[in-house]
Amino acid sequence: MPKLPRRNPRAMALKTLIRWEKGKPLLDEILSEVLVKSVLPDPRDRAFCGELVNGVVRHLYYLDYVLSRFSEEPLERMDPQVRNLLRLSAYQLLFTRVPARAAVAEAVKLLKRGRGPWVVSFVNAVLRRIAEVRDNPPEPPREMNPVTYLSIRYSYPEWLVERWLSRFGEEETERLLAAGNEKPPLVVRTNTLRVTRQQLLAYLRSEIPEAEPCRYSPEGIILHGFRGPITALRAFRAGWLQVQDEASQLVSYLVSPRPGERVLDACAGVGGKTTHLAQLMRNTGRIYACDLYPWRLERLQENARRLGITNVEVISGDVLESVKALGGNFFDRVLVDAPCTGTGVIRRHPDIKWARKPEDLVTVPQKQLALLEGLAGVLKPGGVLVYATCSLEPEENEEVVARFRERHRGFEIEDPRKVLPEAAAELVDEQGFLHTYPHRHGLDGFFGVRLRKRS
Numbered sequence: 301m302p303k304l305p306r307r308n309p310r311a312m313a314l315k316t317l318i319r320w321e322k323g324k325p326l327l328d329e330i331l332s333e334v335l336v337k338s339v340l341p342d343p344r345d346r347a348f349c350g351e352l353v354n355g356v357v358r359h360l361y362y363l364d365y366v367l368s369r370f371s372e373e374p375l376e377r378m379d380p381q382v383r384n385l386l387r388l389s390a391y392q393l394l395f396t397r398v399p400a401r402a403a404v405a406e407a408v409k410l411l412k413r414g415r416g417p418w419v420v421s422f423v424n425a426v427l428r429r430i431a432e433v434r435d436n437p438p439e440p441p442r443e444m445n446p447v448t449y450l451s452i453r454y455s456y457p458e459w460l461v462e463r464w465l466s467r468f469g470e471e472e473t474e475r476l477l478a479a480g481n482e483k484p485p486l487v488v489r490t491n492t493l494r495v496t497r498q499q500l501l502a503y504l505r506s507e508i509p510e511a512e513p514c515r516y517s518p519e520g521i522i523l524h525g526f527r528g529p530i531t532a533l534r535a536f537r538a539g540w541l542q543v544q545d546e547a548s549q550l551v552s553y554l555v556s557p558r559p560g561e562r563v564l565d566a567c568a569g570v571g572g573k574t575t576h577l578a579q580l581m582r583n584t585g586r587i588y589a590c591d592l593y594p595w596r597l598e599r600l601q602e603n604a605r606r607l608g609i610t611n612v613e614v615i616s617g618d619v620l621e622s623v624k625a626l627g628g629n630f631f632d633r634v635l636v637d638a639p640c641t642g643t644g645v646i647r648r649h650p651d652i653k654w655a656r657k658p659e660d661l662v663t664v665p666q667k668q669l670a671l672l673e674g675l676a677g678v679l680k681p682g683g684v685l686v687y688a689t690c691s692l693e694p695e696e697n698e699e700v701v702a703r704f705r706e707r708h709r710g711f712e713i714e715d716p717r718k719v720l721p722e723a724a725a726e727l728v729d730e731q732g733f734l735h736t737y738p739h740r741h742g743l744d745g746f747f748g749v750r751l752r753k754r755s
């Protein structure tokens with residue numbers, strides 16, 4: 301395969317897609333690796349590369365459907381570079397405002413490096429035909445079986461469409477699929493240890509006039525229209541804000557830790573919720589933040605330093621092993637923000653669609669239940685255990701909670717409305733579960749429950 305030029309955002313996007321298709325590792329990770337090794341100094345080129353990669357993965361089935369209409373050569377028989385170049389260029393033609401001439405010419409330019417004239421003229425011809433129908437592209441016929449139609453039209457695997465159809469019905473499933481293909485808003489949380497939301501909003505509006513307060517979280521701000529890396533904002537470097545979706549901010553309210561308490565954040569990751577908990581505790585007490593991956597905890601520590609947070613201790617490794625040294629009845633609150641299938645955050649990570657398999661809905665809940673069971677004992681009597689996922693699937697949510705409570709009768713579901721921001725009361729169902737959905741609320745899809753251990 302000819303070598304791709306490292307100064308060209310399309311070439312770097314192509315390289316990322318080829319690697320992703322080969323082994324389907326995490327898209328974000330390959331993309332940042334490729335960007336680190338690339339020579340794209342201009343942040344706009346880096347952003348364009350990211351948009352191309354995410355766009356192709358988001359619309360994969362539909363792009364393949366359109367390409368197959370215009371190419372006699374089946375996609376699966378093509379060389380991976382040609383196949384992914386066609387997808388990349390079809391994405392530009394059908395989903396962006398890149399001028400058609402530029403999309404086609406840039407594709408041909410990339411191919412000319414070491415390819416025979418036959419391949420060049422084939423790609424050129426396919427893309428020109430797609431360019432001609434740009435304003436009225438082909439759609440799969442609606443009369444076909446709804447699972448196949450929705451799967452192609454919105455680019456989701458059939459098994460996922462099928463399960464959502466039986467749960468939500470056709471009209472709502474279509475809205476959910478479409479919402480998962482929207483580019484998500486950039487949402488930040490005010491660091492209330494340093495500024496109020498009003499102060500931060502006033503400051504941000506000088507650079508981002510369309511910034512607006514979130515509806516449900518009293519600390520959230522949506523940065524509408526902001527382009528570029530968040531690290532370029534002075535408010536970011538000054539530690540006045542942290543990137544965190546609004547739904548994720550609500551989970552910390554379910555925990556609602558008090559100043560001076562001892563809190564376990566069992567699956568802390570890069571610390572979106574840990575640093576929020578620290579804020580709610582006014583940077584007092586102690587938060588033990590655990591994660592399997594040391595690199596995530598390093599990023600957590602960087603965030604904590606930037607935000608001026610000093611009450612967090614990180615522990616790397618399996619939390620179930622780590623807590624053994626602490627003995628029982630140690631924590632006032634425990635947050636289990638569990639690893640999950642992530643079907644609620646497909647709009648942020650489109651590769652989730654293709655990475656998950658139906659059998660994950662058997663294996664993942666087992667791990668989630670094991671985490672809850674293993675941590676039940678470290679909570680003090682009267683303490684609060686919060687279980688959260690960014691999955692929409694009942695197997696990982698209500699069913700895990702039910703199975704846990706069958707074996708741990710001392711845990712009761714508490715009405716979270718008394719601790720959530722007032723506006724968020726409408727997100728709580730009759731059983732006391734917090735649910736957010738991209739198509740209903742414009743938020744990431746989260747599930748959360750607040751359990752109280754009997755004294």
Ligand SMILES: C[S@@+](CC[C@H](N)C(=O)[O-])C[C@H]1O[C@@H](n2cnc3c(N)ncnc32)[C@H](O)[C@@H]1O
Binds near residue numbers: 637
């Ligand atoms: C949903 S993510 C956490 C996101 C994080 N709480 C936030 O708000 O940014 C789940 C995390 O759990 C971690 N994890 C999974 N199993 C674990 C275990 N047994 N012990 C500790 N961490 C674990 C994963 O590495 C992952 O970072």
